[in-house]
Amino acid sequence: MLSPAPIYLLSNHSRCKMSSSPKEITIIGGGIIGCCTAYFLTRHPSYSPETHRITLLEASNSNAGGRTPDSITDPATLADPETASKRNPAHDGIAGGASGKAGGLLALWAFPRSIVPLSFKLHDELATEYGGDKRWGYRRCYASQIDCQARLPPGFSSRMADKKNIGEAEPVSNGAERVSKGLHKNHKKGIKELEKLGAPEDLDWLDIEESLTAYEGMGTPDNTAQVHPELFTRSMAQLAEEKGVKIVTGARVTAINKTPDDKSVESVTYEKDGKEEILPTTDCVVAAGPWTPRLLPEIPINAARAHSVVIKTPKLVSAYALFTSIMLPNGFPTPTPRDSRGAPGAQRPLRGQQIVEPEIYARPDGTAYACGPTDDIVELPLTAAEVEVDVARCEDIIYQLGGISDELGKDGEVLAKQACYLPQGGPYIGEVGPTKGLIVAAGHTCWGIQNAPATGKLVSEIILDGKPKSAKLGGCDPSSKYVNIIGDDIVEARSFVY
Template sequence: MDLPQKKKNIVIIGGGVIGSTTAYYLTRHPKFNPSLHSITLLEATSIAAGASGKSGGLLALWAYPECLVPLSYRLHRELAEQYGGDQKWGYRQVKCGTIGAVVKNTDLGASKAAKENAQAKTPAAAPGMSALQATEIESSHNSVETSAIQTSEATAAAPLPGTRFVPDTDAQATSPKPQPETSNIVGAHTNGTTPQFTQSSFAPIPGSAPTLERASISSVSDRDKTVEERVDDTNHIGSSETKLENNKKEWEKLPKQDTAATSLLGASTLPADLDWIESEFIQYYEEMGRTGFTETAQVHPLHFTTAIAELARSAGVDFRTGAKVTNFTTSCSTSPDLKVVEYVDRNNGDAINSIGGVTDVIVTAGPWTGKLLPRSKIEGLRAHSVVYEADVSPYAVFTDIQLPGDYVPQHRARAGQKRKHRGNVDPEVYARPFGEVYACGEPDKDIPLPDTADQVQTDQGQCDDLTAYLGTISPVLAAAPVKAKQACYIPQHIRFGKERGALIGPTATPGIWIAAGHTCWGIQNGPATGFLMAEFIFDGEAKAAEIDTLHPAKFKV
């Protein structure tokens, strides 16, 4: 016989993908009772204002950690099937591979001519594009703005099953390119302002290619090395240029593919429909191609996160944006199990507000988690990205580009600067539905994590480096308009200088929970994290996946 349920007053701190999916799955748990359980989500800026709105949105069975990925990949598919995610947030399967390219000085002139030719052939935006653009992020030199989409009222989801999930290895056919549902997209940018969510709680604060073999070039041997490991190979550079090279920094790769993922790559031919990459420069192509292990898909992260948040809101979750949490403490000595959560209301002159009688505090604040829970050792790593207007075949491409030693991007040459990087560069580029291409560059810690996501600074030079490097191997992207230059901080769990896995579960303080530190894979692993947190809150344990390696107690948090 089940015991009577107790009242719960749950507060979630952070409105990114982890907080939003946690709110959603709490309301879908079989034990959720809106007459007994209240849920409030506090977000310092707006929903998906940080990495959850500006990441690549890649989903992959080869992602990490292994204990979360199969469950989350499956949940993404189920959410898309249930709510029309192909239309609402661009869910689809994509092909994925890695290319190695060598660009010579003589190729740069040819690239310029090819760019002009590609520019002449660039298709007009697809119908409905302006509606999608209305919800896209627009960046300025020192700030990044965010926007949100409105989804239709949610129908009740099926209860959470109590059984353990296993990987679903059935490959799905790539979906046709859908147009965004304009009925779910609100407004258009006017005079450079950001459109606001209609719900005030979500509004922001004011031909067949030949088989390619690996060439004996430095890009091959250095492909998987990080900035700490990569060898300074400058044998091909003249003595006058070597000194110049030594004044540059090596490209640092984002921590996207681990050793297990790279081991799944297999030599292949350059696909004929990957026609937005210049095949002449490609030395090798490796494909993620093992059924059951290497399926890759994607979502638009901003649209996915805001849609899931809206589904949670329609189920009764109280979303408060502009609410910057400053502290949470026990209520008093007579009620040690209850907490008080204090926050600054940034929409009301920084007035100090509080929520009392809180039974459960779930910290899902991404890189800001370490500020609220210092023992978590969660910190931020800044990453830049650009978004192009271009309609290309659905591929996620990891690159390894060797450039001429004396190559200088035009924007740096105009400023009298030299190239920032020596050796190879490894930008990532993903085709998106709705006529977009997303590209991201190297991370940095040049500027500390700001207090809130709306204070993140974008380095235009880093974004321009990214477009310049990709432009050398893709005339299509070189000619494409850039609709956003942006930056965000991804959350890293760092111990003794090394990256660890995410932290998911109860902390040493009863009633305080954590779900943060997902690095590059927050969107991919968001649904599983939210699902498991709902099990922790209502069942007292995570049942759907074995995540002991991610338990906060392992790190004395």
């Protein structure tokens, strides 16, 4: 049973009274959103481990899901093993989904605008406070948009495309070829607007002479940064645990139970080691990423699988995030179509040309990360541990990188081939309907790493102050109705109001 906390009287500049009501807080999901929520709850001025019991339940108990067996298992071993966030075997399963397999780009030009500035600032403060540069690879970086023409990989030639059994680029109405879009595509400008070349000198790991056709800077170290998402998420979990959060992995929540009058949350039911457990809960935060609608069907979040690779480069590559547009020539290995399974090692030569948009992030640990487009071939499995990797889709990215860079291609070493599910449709942050104590923090699209600290802080305020204080929720509030416009694109249109 939780005891009431003391009420502190503070100076004029501080709040006079702190929340003292005992709370049993359950966070569902050990991705970056759940772990940041746990961290910020424990750093809230009203938090007291005597009064507030916080439990984080994570369904998976392994990070091996969504990675091929030959992939590296612990990214900390790449960075300085003395200073990088250590692996805690009791936390295996934390960051097992997208939060461990994302790029890790942070930007003041991300969306939604209501929470981005707060989150970018919090990332910076966390890095300063805990040595995030060494612990989770935090650094300021550049972001650029590049147009390239890929070279053919060894063993492929344009003549092969004339033979039978070839892949076809589908022409679209304007005469160009169909593009498989990058994840952060909404930030990209039209090719016409790009300046011709003018690439900076330190971008020396791209084949500038042969491949680059256009370059434009998008973000600078003033407004752009990066983290290693798995190491960051792992650190947030560790820091939260040090202040009293109980982390339970291999614990899949199957129900959120309400009081008989339906007015408040009462408990959650979860399965662990084949047994069913019930955890009394006054405040339940659903941070289950793309799995959220399985617990809260009223929250319209979609899941789309995305593949990525990690390449060890022969030398440290300069700090750029590259939004690419790569023209694949006739005879290049055909990218796996969005709507069919890949054939690993058996890509057919392309007939015609095709544009692809992998995103590439140089990392300070001597690697580069790159991700490809989303697909919807395999439905979201039960847990992150069961995510299926389509090796051919990873090979597509590897061929494409090799077509524009020797460092990422023939001179690089592939360390990881992986897949995860991108939560689409949100973010949703706030109370769900009239049920007291039911909060959602999910659906963060391609900016969940960027927006996790603000989300965690705002959720901690909703629970311990009764309302968000550090930023306005704006369109993130599940009860809002809005249309979010980025550039000329409507990226989110909501009509979901309680």
